[in-house]
Amino acid sequence: MLVVSAALLAAITGRAGAQAAGASAAPVAQQAAADTALEARTNAVAGQLRCPVCQGVSIQDSPAELAQQMRDLVREQLRTGKSPDEVKAYFVSKYGEWILLQPRASGFNILIYALPVLVVLGGLAVIVVAMRRWTKPPENLSI
């Protein structure tokens, strides 16, 4: 369908670019795919970094100028082959751990990840024990 309409368009406008377009299509598509992938990686990293001039939003979400510039920097560092962790480490070396919107799961910070899980598990245990007791026949209920 798309091919047909493209051909029609070419025929109508009389452009003889169909051949050339076909030839260059593959590298362009590759380039676009690479751009999309880079953009996705940039968004992922930028979403983890806190905008220094805003309130609690990431540089991905913030419309502030500095946030945009930091996003550009993230993209550039990723393009030059840095890993997401290295990019984050760069920003931590400049702004401290403060810039990570998600605390590193190491040392004391583990608490913030472990405690909610423990609450769920502990609560489940309490419910199971309580239900065992509550579902016993009444005559055994003397506690």
Next chain:
Amino acid sequence: MIGPFAHDALLIALPILMLGIVLAPVAVRTGRREWIPVVYSTLYTNFLLVSTATVAMIVALVTHDFSVSYVAQVGSRATPLFYTVISLWGALEGSILFWAWVLALYGSVVVWLNRNRPGNLIPYTALALLAVSLFFGILLVGPANPFHPVFPIPADGPGPNPLLQNHILMGVHPPLLYLGYVGMTVPFAFAVGAMLSGEVTGDDWIKLSHRWTLLSWGFLSAAIVAGMWWSYEVLGWGGYWAWDPVENASFLPWLTATAYLHSMVLQERRGMLRLWNVNLVVGTFVLTVLGTFLTRSGIISSVHAFTVGVIGYYFLAFIALVLIGALVMVAGNSDRLRTSGRMDSAASRETVFLLNNLFLTAFMFTVLIGTLFPLIAEAIRGVKVSVGAPFFNRMTLPMVVMLLFLMGVGPALPWRSATAAEMRSKLLPPLVGAFLFCVGALVAGARNFYGVVAFTFVGYAAVANLREYWIGLRARRNAHGEGWATALYRLIRGNQRRYGGYLAHLGLLIAALGIAGSSSFRREREMTMKPGDTLTVAGQTIRLKGVWGREEVQRSVIGATVEVLKNGRVVGVIEPRMNYYPTSDQPVPTPQVRSTIGGDLYLTLMSFDPNGAHATIRAIVQPLVSWIWFGGGVIVLGALIGMLPARRRPDSSLSEPDVVPVRGAVVAETAP
């Protein structure tokens, strides 16, 4: 002139409140019932006095009486009347005045409606309301006095905070929030009254507080959604929830109140969870105080943090008193509240309610620890850390998914116990919805695990809740030959709480769809455009027509006119702007949204060339966003239905909650 007068009114209220606080226990202990009306009248008097001060403040704002400190702080002759009136809650002192007024209103109405009730529950409830009112009374004559005389009297003021006068929702969100937040004081006061009077072993206080909890919960739900809408329309990043401490502060009591709305049914029906319910009610109030403390004291950085001052210490003292007082009372009464609960089977709605409470509580705990963690980490490690959206999303998504699942299973399971056949007939049909939503999400291109799971469970729960309506309707039609509308009306009227609850579920599911859809399928692009340039994002094309500037009374506006194109034709115009207020260095970005039922096109003007040669536009396409606002409305409708006064029936034995009381026709899954 009006300033000192209003200040005097607030000053007089203090000894009156103290009188009530002293008189209430004395009257009860000495058995002098004739003093109890005096206790109640102190609440009414306080309401009159605080109302006087509030009206005086509105008059001062509207007449631009800059001799009043608060007016000098937030007023301006250029501000439109609407924003002048709502600046009553635009800054710290005014918001405390408004808070005190809402509290006084609640206190008076609660006591008035129950003034003839025998026993000591209401006098002690009044005591708790008086005590909380006294704290706000002290704030208002002390550190948060909005009526300081100003001399020399300024000719004009700076006007309200630009962010707060930029959108009409600022007239809606704060009052709703205060009505919800402050309303949570009422169930707390009932719980305190119950503990002090010894009536906590009965269920009366739960019945009395139920409607108040539902009312406050409805307000709070509406306030949260309105707040999301406001930040979406104003803050310019295309999102509606950033897990900012102030957002969390409104969300925390909502979670515990939601848990309580479910668990109190278990106490009413099965005598279970007495101690737990007291904990939830008290905890909800403590969380409202905590949230207020965190956002007013400035110890945690937040979007809305009010100016820091000595008021933080007052709040610290208050929260210490409330926390210790509540813990002492609840722990001291814990022996009396041992539950005598009985359950017939694990395969029952009771189990779902217990799990619902577990996950809501764990959700609350996760949000709470995430909000406080920066403070804890700095105290213990000496390092500043941030806890933001990535953390909260990652940790709470599994719980949200679990709650969506329970929302589908709960209504389908009967109370007490379910047979295997019952479970099959109830739990299997909603799988159709799960399947459809799952496939729909995958076809639409959702690939992240939680997104797809969320869609699936939303589908399951939606069918399960709708099916409850359907079963009820069909039974009524078959039994009585009623039309659809009549059947629906009588079905709901027959059991408002149950069907109101299902409606609230559906509202929540609609909002969940909006959230899942907009976060899974968000596409955005940013481009610097010359007039005539077009930009395409997610299949939507826009064209910059021009950049313009305009002077308004209270601000200057720079805007871009952007046309929305469809097949080359202009189908709409969006004008994102930047508003410049004289009080602020930075412009206030004012995004514009073109909203349809399918999705939103959200444009922000990021920067512009002063000569109008080009402008940088950020375009965000998000499907289903408007469903969140619509879902919020449905939630509120559900709460309203649940609150309707029950119709008096000659046959009062049929008020059993899960039975449709129509001439003996029992249309419910309850075991006989």
Next chain:
Amino acid sequence: MNWKRSLIAAVTAVPVILLFAWGFTRDPGEIPSPLPGHAAPQFSLDVFAPGQPPLSRPVGDTVRLADLRGQVVVLNFWASWCGACREEHAVLSTTARLYTGRPVHFLGVLYNDSLAAGEAWIAEMGGQSYPSMQDPGARTAIDYGLYGVPETFFIDGDGRVAYKQLGPVTGVGLAHIVDSLIAALPPKPAAPATKSRS
């Protein structure tokens, strides 16, 4: 009432209250910089506002931090839209002139602003004694972990960030820091082995 249990419950509230009380002593808006004590990020920026003789440098001249090794550098980030920058402008400009001939370089960096606005601001403030540089894309600002203006970095002779000032500098504080950094500079090869501290 079970008072024993009440007491235990009340005690559990104490750490929470203490935490909040301690919280009052902190400023949640401040982001502590990890830079002091570490090597200052290198930069190489073009002058857009020349400053005034004798401290001036030609417009377009590239200033490299590496070239200033062995001397103290006072790096001030500013913008024309920044209110507090007006407060400190006179202090910085005057102090820089007073230290003419000493081993210290005052440098301004324009942060997220147009050059025209920056030049207009300098003219409005009655000139700036030392040169200011442009920072396209705020790369240097991000390298220095900037989150607001004004921020001023004091770089010692070894190229380390010795101190960071958030918000406007004051005359006394500025002179004190610069003096102590100059005093800590390694002595000139001509007069070896004596370490002087004022």
